[in-house]
Amino acid sequence: MSELHKFLFDGLPVRGMIVRLTDAWQEILARRASNTATGAYPQPVVELLGEMTAAATLMQANIKFNGALILQIFGDGPVKVAVAESKPDLSLRATAKVMGELPADAHLPDMVNVNNKGRCAITLDPKDKLPGTTPYQGVVPLFGDDGEKLGKLSDVLQHYMLQSEQLDTTLVLAADDKVAAGLLIQRLPVKGEGNLEGTADKDHDQANEDQIGRNEDYNRISILASSLTRDELLTLDVETILRRLFWEEKLLRFEPQAGMLGPRFACTCGRERVAQMIRGLGEQEAESILAERGNIEVGCDFCGKQYRFDAVDAAQLFTPLGDQIPGSPVVQ
Numbered sequence: 001m002s003e004l005h006k007f008l009f010d011g012l013p014v015r016g017m018i019v020r021l022t023d024a025w026q027e028i029l030a031r032r033a034s035n036t037a038t039g040a041y042p043q044p045v046v047e048l049l050g051e052m053t054a055a056a057t058l059m060q061a062n063i064k065f066n067g068a069l070i071l072q073i074f075g076d077g078p079v080k081v082a083v084a085e086s087k088p089d090l091s092l093r094a095t096a097k098v099m100g101e102l103p104a105d106a107h108l109p110d111m112v113n114v115n116n117k118g119r120c121a122i123t124l125d126p127k128d129k130l131p132g133t134t135p136y137q138g139v140v141p142l143f144g145d146d147g148e149k150l151g152k153l154s155d156v157l158q159h160y161m162l163q164s165e166q167l168d169t170t171l172v173l174a175a176d177d178k179v180a181a182g183l184l185i186q187r188l189p190v191k192g193e194g195n196l197e198g199t200a201d202k203d204h205d206q207a208n209e210d211q212i213g214r215n216e217d218y219n220r221i222s223i224l225a226s227s228l229t230r231d232e233l234l235t236l237d238v239e240t241i242l243r244r245l246f247w248e249e250k251l252l253r254f255e256p257q258a259g260m261l262g263p264r265f266a267c268t269c270g271r272e273r274v275a276q277m278i279r280g281l282g283e284q285e286a287e288s289i290l291a292e293r294g295n296i297e298v299g300c301d302f303c304g305k306q307y308r309f310d311a312v313d314a315a316q317l318f319t320p321l322g323d324q325i326p327g328s329p330v331v332q
Helices: 023-033 043-062 108-112 153-165 202-210 216-226 230-235 238-246 271-281 283-293 311-317
Strands: 003-009 014-021 067-074 079-086 091-098 119-126 136-141 169-175 180-187 251-253 296-299 306-309
Touching: 003 043, 003 238, 014 023, 014 043, 014 216, 014 238, 023 043, 023 091, 043 067, 043 079, 043 091, 043 108, 043 153, 043 169, 043 180, 067 108, 079 108, 119 153, 136 153, 153 169, 169 216, 169 230, 180 216, 180 230, 216 238, 230 238, 271 283, 271 296, 271 306, 271 311, 283 296, 283 311, 306 311
Parallel strands: none
Antiparallel strands: 003 014, 003 251, 014 180, 067 079, 067 119, 079 091, 119 136, 169 180, 296 306
16 A cells, blocks of 8 residues: 655654555556557656656645645656645646657656757646645756756756755655555754745745755765665665664654555546537537537546547537537546
8 A cells, every 4th residue: 555654853853754655656557558549658657747746645644735736847858747736635646748759768868868958847726725835846946056957857946846845855755556656754944834836935945955964963864865776765665664774763653554544546627627628619610520429538648538528418508508408428
């Protein structure tokens, strides 16, 4: 079962989290593999998207935010866009659009940053936003301060967290076709709570920025965390990982989150959402698609569910409510 573990280092300004996505991650991959139009993801994309899904879960669990956290990577390589979304209840979903061939050993620059134009965006979309309110979004390039291409997603996100929260952060991420996992270690804010929304005051920002790279306790724990290998993160249970890395530290553990309280796959697509999209196309465009194909078929990129609207269904979308007749709620 997928699980999330939170912990504090007793007496030290450092917190940590480990996430292991098993059943949730396997369901995402199985749904993609069953899509006859796309087929399974290439292995490099499996690893990138799995790391993104683990990272999105860690980042959502690390902030106090009532809304969706959406992590996107996009650029000029064969992977045009990859998206991982995590909700406050830790329900999650992920997808990627791949166009072109990928070598079996492709890394982040090969997939989305061929000409150093790739970007990483983190969007916070409030659950109960007021009309006209736009989600907060932060965007960073996929290269470092000197223009060098960053080879790992963890490097990109550590850079992002340093910019957005002024907090030292260490991320270790790994994924294969069975497990997507991540370890996050972060220095606690010097003054108050910071978050990815960028709403902290100037005193908060300056106090945290002054401590970047200077806390010896964090630096020691970061070195220990960074020693965790990919194979260890994917194959060892959480108890073993924590014992191996931090056996000399006193940890304060929180109750693990699993099952319906932990990370799990869920999709928010629905027939009515698709209907709204078709209405957005306009009646003339809908009729054109019907004339060409006989029905309008829309598939969800996240969960693979197919929604079909025949001529009667489509006509009703553009008919006043009182004049409608029963349609056919076809979902496959």
